[in-house]
Amino acid sequence: MTLKTIGIVGAGQMGAGIAQVAACSGFSVVLCDLDQAAIDRGLSSIGNSLRRLVEKNKLTSEEAEDVVSRITTGTGINRMGQCDIVIEAASENEAVKKQIFQSLDRQCSPETILATNTSSISVTRLAAETSRPDRVIGMHFMNPVPVMALVEVIRAMQTSDTVFDSVTALAEAFGKVPVDVTDAPGFVANRILLPMINEAVFCLHEGLASAEEIDTVMKLGMSHPMGPLALADLIGLDTCLSIMNVLYDGFKDPKYRPCVLLQQKVDAGYLGRKSGRGFHSYTNQTNSLSILTGRNHPFQRCSF
Numbered sequence: 001m002t003l004k005t006i007g008i009v010g011a012g013q014m015g016a017g018i019a020q021v022a023a024c025s026g027f028s029v030v031l032c033d034l035d036q037a038a039i040d041r042g043l044s045s046i047g048n049s050l051r052r053l054v055e056k057n058k059l060t061s062e063e064a065e066d067v068v069s070r071i072t073t074g075t076g077i078n079r080m081g082q083c084d085i086v087i088e089a090a091s092e093n094e095a096v097k098k099q100i101f102q103s104l105d106r107q108c109s110p111e112t113i114l115a116t117n118t119s120s121i122s123v124t125r126l127a128a129e130t131s132r133p134d135r136v137i138g139m140h141f142m143n144p145v146p147v148m149a150l151v152e153v154i155r156a157m158q159t160s161d162t163v164f165d166s167v168t169a170l171a172e173a174f175g176k177v178p179v180d181v182t183d184a185p186g187f188v189a190n191r192i193l194l195p196m197i198n199e200a201v202f203c204l205h206e207g208l209a210s211a212e213e214i215d216t217v218m219k220l221g222m223s224h225p226m227g228p229l230a231l232a233d234l235i236g237l238d239t240c241l242s243i244m245n246v247l248y249d250g251f252k253d254p255k256y257r258p259c260v261l262l263q264q265k266v267d268a269g270y271l272g273r274k275s276g277r278g279f280h281s282y283t284n285q286t287n288s289l290s291i292l293t294g295r296n297h298p299f300q301r302c303s304f
Contacts, residue, residue: 001166003113004028007083009100011042011073014117015089017145020046021174023070024146030083032074039073046071049146077107085113085170087139092242094121098129105130113163115139119239120186120194120246123156133158137167140187141176143235151176152187185250186243194243198259200228204279205261211279229279233272237265237279 006022008015011033019031019042033039050064059067072079077100080086086108088100097116104114114136116126127136138154151171155164164180171178181187186194200214209217215227224231232240241263247256265271265278272278 001113001162003084003166003170005030005083007077007080007086008032008089009077009080009086009104010089010091010117011039012089012091013045014141014143014145015087016042016045017049017143018087018089018117018141019071020049020067021141021145021176023067025174027070027173029071030074030079031071032077032079034075036075039075043068043071043073077103080104080107080112081109083108083112085115085167087115087117089117092119092121092239094125097121097126101126101129101136105132111135113137113167115167117141119190120243122185122250123154123183124158127156127158134160135163137163138181138183138187139167139171140181140189142189149175149177150189151178152181152189153178154181154183154187156183186247190243191247194240194247195256197228197232197240198244198256198262201232201259201262201279204229205259232262233278233280233282235272236274237262237271241266 005028007030008019009032011031015031015033019029023029031039031042033042047068050059050067053059054061054064086104088097088104090096090100097118101114108114110132112135114130114132116123116138117140118126118138119140123136123138127133130136133156136156137159138152138156140152140154142148142150153164153168153171168178179188185191200218203209203214204211208214211229215230218224218227226234241258244256244258244262248258269275270277273282276282
């Protein structure tokens with residue numbers, strides 16, 4: 001199965017990153033979102049990322065222009081019918097994702113593969129919302145997408161071997177390392193990562209140490225490139241809470257209960273870098289890509 005045109009639903013941090021990687025790999029990309037402002041922000045993010053690559057002599061200006069020329073945009077999903085695969089990269093909300101998959105199922109050719117970038121939600125349940133469950137699959141990229149090598153390729157219970165093989169090959173064509181993962185709450189990456197972050201929040205909530213000190217322990221003691229609370233701020237505390245709730249609801253195990261402090265931060269609107277405040281303050285925000293691509297990065301594949 002040859003995949004040439006890549007559709008992406010959602011022009012946020014993840015969707016824009018996937019669009020950039022696909023276009024850099026020579027694919028035609030259709031990037032859509034609900035409104036033009038979101039698309040403009042996504043294109044701006046891609047442009048800034050490409051400029052950094054040009055400045056580092058990893059791309060020429062002409063190559064960067066070619067990348068941008070391969071990306072077309074639109075509001076809504078009416079242009080997804082021309083795509084060989086559509087990757088949904090909307091917010092981590094199951095009801096929203098189900099609605100998107102229902103719409104894509106109506107809009108797209110019966111041959112189109114529908115993939116989700118969900119970081120925790122059941123791919124099997126999303127597949128059941130469509131008339132093509134065998135052509136639905138999870139394709140969980142790590143953040144930031146242009147930097148991180150891992151892609152979790154998640155088989156729904158219904159996913160066909162042909163679709164799995166095609167999506168695995170696509171991830172490799174993107175220059176990524178695909179890992180075959182069975183559908184379960186949190187998959188592998190977030191089933192391990194988010195409980196660690198949640199435990200760091202418990203340490204802060206119980207007054208064991210300050211946020212800065214907790215992050216220092218993990219950076220210097222475990223060689224993590226950034227501490228768990230700073231990483232939570234980068235992911236977004238609302239996303240962290242959503243994933244913990246998926247784990248808690250999915251396994252019915254109290255070890256996955258979200259810390260009350262995490263819930264309170266989200267209730268207060270302290271969502272991390274995107275709101276300017278989380279476990280740390282970001283009055284002078286440092287670009288997250290530069291943090292994750294700096295020196296001394298022995299744990300680069302730890303992202304979410």
